[in-house]
Amino acid sequence: MQLLLAEDDQILAAGLSAQLAQAGFAVQHAPNGPVAEYLLLNQPYDIAIIDLGLPMIDGLSVLKTVRAARPALPVVILTALDKLDTRLASLNGGADDFITKPFIFSELEARLRAVLRRSRHAGTGAGAIAELTAGALCFDRETRRAMVNGDPVELSPREAILLDLLLANTGKVVRKDQIAALWNDDGSGNSAEVHIYRLRRKLESSGVVIRTVRGLGYLLEAEPAGARD
Incomplete structure (x- = not known):
């Protein structure tokens, strides 16, 4: 939440x-x-x-x-x-x-x-929005559990918070300072980059991509149907 x-x-x-x-x-x-x-x-x-x-x-x-x-x-x-x-x-x-x-x-x-x-x-x-979905990814915001094609995805607490923020802003750029604010971080380190990298690996089969928008932040979007074929 x-x-x-x-x-x-x-x-x-x-x-x-x-x-x-x-x-x-x-x-x-x-x-x-x-x-x-x-x-x-x-x-x-x-x-x-x-x-x-x-x-x-x-x-x-x-x-x-x-x-x-x-x-x-x-x-x-x-x-x-x-x-x-x-x-x-x-x-x-x-x-x-x-x-x-x-x-x-x-x-x-x-x-x-x-x-x-x-x-x-x-x-x-x-x-009222207790569940967020994109592609084959489903995320329960209350329990902070993610599923891809019905299979659970293990997330750390920070990864779950980050995924919630990205999914809630699907198709929009999430700035690095917004991510830092979630963790009470000053944003001077590479914490966001590390967790984005880990999320990308865990969501490889989900039909969801997290793009880097240079100089701004990150953008999550669902891949077009058939894009992975």
């Missing part, structure tokens, strides 16, 4: 991103309102966590803008203000749930999964 964390507290964001990654989420961090708004309007996230106290554009304004453009996107609000009017403003602005700081991570994780379950049961939103 791809998740955007919009939080201006860098220490909290780093710790929370690490915990969310261990819980199976592919996390991208936005440090302020404009970045959060741009990413949420242009990337296929499954769920978002938005802090109300974002700088430049506050979290409630981001929520209202994103809700107008993506009405089915599950959103959980973070706030340090445990007041009724704050909770009502969040819910009336389109939040699916909210949690007040300080909080225990296990509660936040439970709320995230509950919101995603409701979204899937409603049959709407990115959270």
Whole structure:
């Protein structure tokens, strides 16, 4: 599951991103309102966590803008203000749930999964897309398991996160900085290249190719029928 964390507290964001990654989420961090708004309007996230106290554009304004453009996107609000009017403003602005700081991570994780379950049961939103396919490849986003022609493909945690991102953006270029953000990496090493190489080898018989777009990133697409004949 791809998740955007919009939080201006860098220490909290780093710790929370690490915990969310261990819980199976592919996390991208936005440090302020404009970045959060741009990413949420242009990337296929499954769920978002938005802090109300974002700088430049506050979290409630981001929520209202994103809700107008993506009405089915599950959103959980973070706030340090445990007041009724704050909770009502969040819910009336389109939040699916909210949690007040300080909080225990296990509660936040439970709320995230509950919101995603409701979204899937409603049959709407990115959270409803539990399975991604391309060619003979089928990927279960919740269990992070891949199958090619019905046979399981063994993936490391990072490979599974990377494949999720590529499949969710089939036919579109995924930038190296986007991949680095998933792993809380500064992008200075060759981690992306190594995992792309391994994925290519594992998906050789899937009818799916991962192309390198020089200077930009990577693009996944299904090969035309008969291309491998």
